[in-house]
Amino acid sequence: xxxxxxxxxxxxxxxxxxxxxxLTAPLLWLAVLYLGSLSVLFVSAFWxxxxxxxxxVKVWSTDNFHELFTxxxxxxxxxxxxGVALAVTALCAVIAFPLAFYTARVAKPKWRPLLVxxxxxxxxxxxxxxxxxxxxxxxEGGLADWMLKPFGLxxxxxxxxxxxxTLTYLWLPYMILPIHTALEQLPxxxxxxxxxxxxxxxxxxxxxxxPMVLPSVAAGSVxxxxxxxxxxxxxxxxxxxxxxxxxxxxxxxxxNLPMAAALGTVPVVVIVLYLLAxxxxxxxxxx
Amino acid sequence: MEGMAIxxxxxxxxxxxxxxxxxxxxxIRDGEFFSxxxxxxxxxxxxxxxxxxxxxxxxxxIELAGQEVTGLAPFERDVHTVFQDYALFPHxxxxxxxxxxxxxxxxxxxxxxxxxxxxxxxxxxxGFGKRRPSQLSGGQRQRVAxxxxxxxxxxxxxxxxxxxxxxxxxxEQMQVELKALQREVGIxxxxxxxxQEEALTMSDRIAVFHQxxxxxxxxxxxxxxxxxxxxxxxxVGTSNLLEGESAHRIVGTPGTYSIRPEKIRVLKxxxxxxxxxxxxxxxxxxEVVYLGDATRFLVDLDxxxxxxxxxxNLETSSEDVAAYRGTRVxxxxxxxxxxxxxxxx
Ligand SMILES: Nc1ncnc2c1ncn2[C@@H]1O[C@H](COP(=O)(O)OP(=O)(O)OP(=O)(O)O)[C@@H](O)[C@H]1O
Ligand SMILES: [Mg+2]
Numbered sequence: 001x002x003x004x005x006x007x008x009x010x011x012x013x014x015x016x017x018x019x020x021x022x023l024t025a026p027l028l029w030l031a032v033l034y035l036g037s038l039s040v041l042f043v044s045a046f047w048x049x050x051x052x053x054x055x056x057v058k059v060w061s062t063d064n065f066h067e068l069f070t071x072x073x074x075x076x077x078x079x080x081x082x083g084v085a086l087a088v089t090a091l092c093a094v095i096a097f098p099l100a101f102y103t104a105r106v107a108k109p110k111w112r113p114l115l116v117x118x119x120x121x122x123x124x125x126x127x128x129x130x131x132x133x134x135x136x137x138x139x140e141g142g143l144a145d146w147m148l149k150p151f152g153l154x155x156x157x158x159x160x161x162x163x164x165x166t167l168t169y170l171w172l173p174y175m176i177l178p179i180h181t182a183l184e185q186l187p188x189x190x191x192x193x194x195x196x197x198x199x200x201x202x203x204x205x206x207x208x209x210x211p212m213v214l215p216s217v218a219a220g221s222v223x224x225x226x227x228x229x230x231x232x233x234x235x236x237x238x239x240x241x242x243x244x245x246x247x248x249x250x251x252x253x254x255x256n257l258p259m260a261a262a263l264g265t266v267p268v269v270v271i272v273l274y275l276l277a278x279x280x281x282x283x284x285x286x287x
Numbered sequence: 288m289e290g291m292a293i294x295x296x297x298x299x300x301x302x303x304x305x306x307x308x309x310x311x312x313x314x315i316r317d318g319e320f321f322s323x324x325x326x327x328x329x330x331x332x333x334x335x336x337x338x339x340x341x342x343x344x345x346x347x348x349i350e351l352a353g354q355e356v357t358g359l360a361p362f363e364r365d366v367h368t369v370f371q372d373y374a375l376f377p378h379x380x381x382x383x384x385x386x387x388x389x390x391x392x393x394x395x396x397x398x399x400x401x402x403x404x405x406x407x408x409x410x411x412x413x414g415f416g417k418r419r420p421s422q423l424s425g426g427q428r429q430r431v432a433x434x435x436x437x438x439x440x441x442x443x444x445x446x447x448x449x450x451x452x453x454x455x456x457x458x459e460q461m462q463v464e465l466k467a468l469q470r471e472v473g474i475x476x477x478x479x480x481x482x483q484e485e486a487l488t489m490s491d492r493i494a495v496f497h498q499x500x501x502x503x504x505x506x507x508x509x510x511x512x513x514x515x516x517x518x519x520x521x522x523v524g525t526s527n528l529l530e531g532e533s534a535h536r537i538v539g540t541p542g543t544y545s546i547r548p549e550k551i552r553v554l555k556x557x558x559x560x561x562x563x564x565x566x567x568x569x570x571x572x573x574e575v576v577y578l579g580d581a582t583r584f585l586v587d588l589d590x591x592x593x594x595x596x597x598x599x600n601l602e603t604s605s606e607d608v609a610a611y612r613g614t615r616v617x618x619x620x621x622x623x624x625x626x627x628x629x630x631x632x
Contacts (some may be wrong), residue, residue: 189374192341195361196368197388197439207387211378 007116038268056257064262078266081245083130084164086166087227089175091168092224093217096175103176104183112184119176127170131237133167138157138238159272167228174223182216184210218281225274290317291353292387292443292475293338293631298347301334303487307333309499310347315443315492317352320469322478322486325496326522331479332371334496338477339368352442366437366443371451375420381407381431382416387545388439404428406438409468423554426457433468441573450485462489494521511547517628520545523573524597529558529625533591537568543628550624553584556615556624567619568594582608586618594618 011018045064048057068074105116122130135158137143144155156162186209192206232246245267253258300308310332315321327437337340338349338546340361349357356364367388375384386403394402407416410430420428429449449459449465452621458486466489469476480486487507500539503515505562509583514520520528529537529544538544570588582603584596597617600608 022591187374189370189372190376192339192361193370193376194387194391195341196339197365197435198362198391199387200360200362203391207391209375234445 009194031090036118041261041264041268044258045257045265047256047261064259067259068262068266073252074263075094077243077245077248080160080242081229081267082270083169084160084244085225087164088167088171088228089221089224091164092172093221095168096172096179096220097217099182100179105179106184116177117182119173119180122169123173127233130170131166131234134162135238136166137160152287158238160239160242162246163235163239163242166234167231170234171224171227171229174221174227176215178216178220181212186212215281218278221276222278225269226271288367291315292317292319292351292603293477294348294350294353295338296348296350298334298337298338298349299345300330300342306499307440308344311499311502313494313504315475316365318473320466320476320478320489320491322480322490322493323496323518324480324483324486324493326481329496330461331481331496332447335368335447335477335479338443339366339445340364354556356506365521366445367434367439367441367442369429369432369444369446369449371431371449373420374426375435376430377420378418379419381412381418381420381423384420384431385435385438388435390441402438403434406434407436409471410434411464425452426461428588431455431462436475437468437472441474443477445477445479446477448473448481449478453607458485467490487523489605490595493523495522497522503542513626514545516627517543517545517630520626520628522549524598526598527595528628529592529594533588536590537566538622538625544625545628546620546625548583548595548597549595551620553586553596553598553616554617554619556617558617558619564622564627565619566622567614569617570594572611572614572616575608577608584611584616586616588618600610 011021044056045059046062048059048061048063049055050057068078083136099119103112103119107115115126138155138158139261140155140157148154149244156165189206190208190212194208230246232244232250235247245263249260249263252263291314293313295311295313298308298311298313299306311330311334316543323334325331326595337344338351339463340356340363342411343409344357347357348355353362369465369592375388379387382400382403385406386399389399389402404416404490406509407413410433412430412434415423415427415431418523419587420431423431429452432449446465448463453461462485465476478486478489487510490507492506495502495510497516497518503510503519505513505515510519510523514523517528518527525548527543527546527548529546531541535541555568568588568590570586570590573587573593574582576583580600582600585593586596589592
């Protein structure tokens with residue numbers, strides 16, 4: 001008993017030690033699983049394959065990475081993937097902001113929890129179900145065509161646009177939630193103070209609301225960006241012939257594992273760069 | 288004739304079932320330091336928020352400088368507010384906070400900076416301009432809020448318990464500074480507080496709020512010396528009322544009377560009244576409280592009721608004081624200090 005009390009006391013006085021002991025096991029697990037598999041990926045990207053037998057040859061070379069930047073197809077696909085991720089992120093932000101503004105500040109307080117649940121419900125449905133639903137919507141003569149017909153327009157059909165739309169739908173909740181939280185926590189006093197000093201609604205929005213919510217937009221964008229960059233199923237289902245990094249990784253796994261690994265490191269590097277950029281907005285502290 | 292900065296007529300506000308403000312009529316003069324004093328929940332903040340335009344009245348009118356503003360938005364009124372929790376913009380520096388109102392009003396950048404610096408100097412915060420609000424102490428934030436509201440030189444400054452979050456020492460210091468600043472800039476200050484001492488020391492005039500109504504408006508001396516209702520008598524200063532039968536017997540005429548504790552002298556029971564205009568009452572000391580500079584006596588009167596008397600500790604010390612408990616004493620006061628308080632029916 002005394003020993004336990006003494007140990008507890010010692011731990012209480014040394015918060016760092018306590019934290020270390022507490023976190024060691026999960027951190028080790030994380031390190032082995034996460035970083036371990038990442039480094040296996042990274043190392044294998046430097047190997048090559050025998051082009052006849054498709055067997056991995058464990059000889060160190062940077063050829064794979066060289067190819068990534070020189071072979072036009074690879075370059076195009078990488079840029080296209082980043083472009084898709086950015087477009088999805090931008091669309092999500094533009095759509096999420098007014099929605100979150102409504103759920104957090106316009107709707108009556110008693111409805112707000114319900115609205116949050118409504119935002120979350122799509123996350124409970126199966127990914128594939130949602131994507132196939134969009135495949136139906138975007139199919140020839142589908143809902144999209146039917147709705148745009150009165151305007152003399154047609155749906156986008158399967159392709160890059162369809163992939164961007166579907167991904168936007170899929171990841172939208174991840175953008176709405178942080179913005180909703182930030183808007184809800186925005187002190188009403190600050191809005192009063194702004195109006196008090198002579199600012200009209202638009203001015204208050206630009207100078208007070210937006211800067212204070214921006215870190216949360218950035219936080220949401222970390223989700224939408226990285227989820228979009230890693231996705232390859234949606235594009236297979238609604239993207240027509242469009243290829244993204246994920247598809248190339250997938251198709252290379254059988255034939256050329258090291259090349260697939262090299263391709264696989266690309267999103268990792270891009271996401272790390274993106275995180276570094278977002279860190280400057282203070283987004284990571286609001287995650 | 289002096290101009291009126293603010294005129295409220297029959298101002299009312301209900302939130303659903305609760306009536307926060309139940310009909311307020313009030314005139315506040317130009318350049319006045321005006322306090323709204325009242326207990327928690329008496330409607331002070333709500334009145335202030337209606338003057339600022341954050342809350343729409345359920346009834347009545349608001350005039351600022353002779354112009355009706357009842358339906359106008361906050362940004363259309365020439366008043367600025369110092370919020371109880373300061374409401375500084377956390378993402379802006381101190382200087383940007385102060386300059387915000389000028390920026391909104393499209394004052395050129397160079398002039399903005401000069402005026403913001405000057406306003407910060409006025410509240411003795413030179414050199415703090417580049418900091419964020421989170422890097423300031425409570426008192427410093429309070430000054431930033433003040434500078435931000437003052438820099439645009441509004442006609443009226445509304446202050447909602449601006450000193451509430453400060454510790455006693457700092458609060459007393461800020462009371463002096465605030466009063467000096469008000470005299471210097473000559474702007475009308477409407478100051479909300481529930482601290483009667485603060486209201487008495489700082490104000491030109493005070494309105495005492497109770498349950499959404501004003502019970503009395505007057506100078507600190509008027510409110511303190513001649514309370515208009517029993518509520519004012521008990522809320523401003525220590526409650527010291529003679530009521531009913533005992534009032535009849537001691538004062539001679541029936542009614543409710545308020546006597547301020549410091550007006551009452553504590554004498555030996557055997558002492559005679561000094562002069563015919565003095566009234567006296569005998570009783571037993573129930574409690575003695577040593578306050579350092581003074582001693583408070585709680586005396587149960589033979590005629591019924593209890594009075595508090597406050598005596599300066601000219602010669603007595605804490606040891607002598609304790610010996611008074613349970614002894615018989617005679618209380619004496621000048622008849623004009625027993626103020627008849629009209630009881631509303
Ligand atoms: N937004 C609101 N919704 C509902 N009731 C409110 C609202 N604001 C104020 N009230 C009620 O109105 C009454 C007056 O409130 P008010 O804030 O004006 O009091 P106050 O005098 O400023 O008190 P304090 O000294 O505690 O700040 C209170 O009973 C309060 O509960
Ligand atoms: Mg209040």
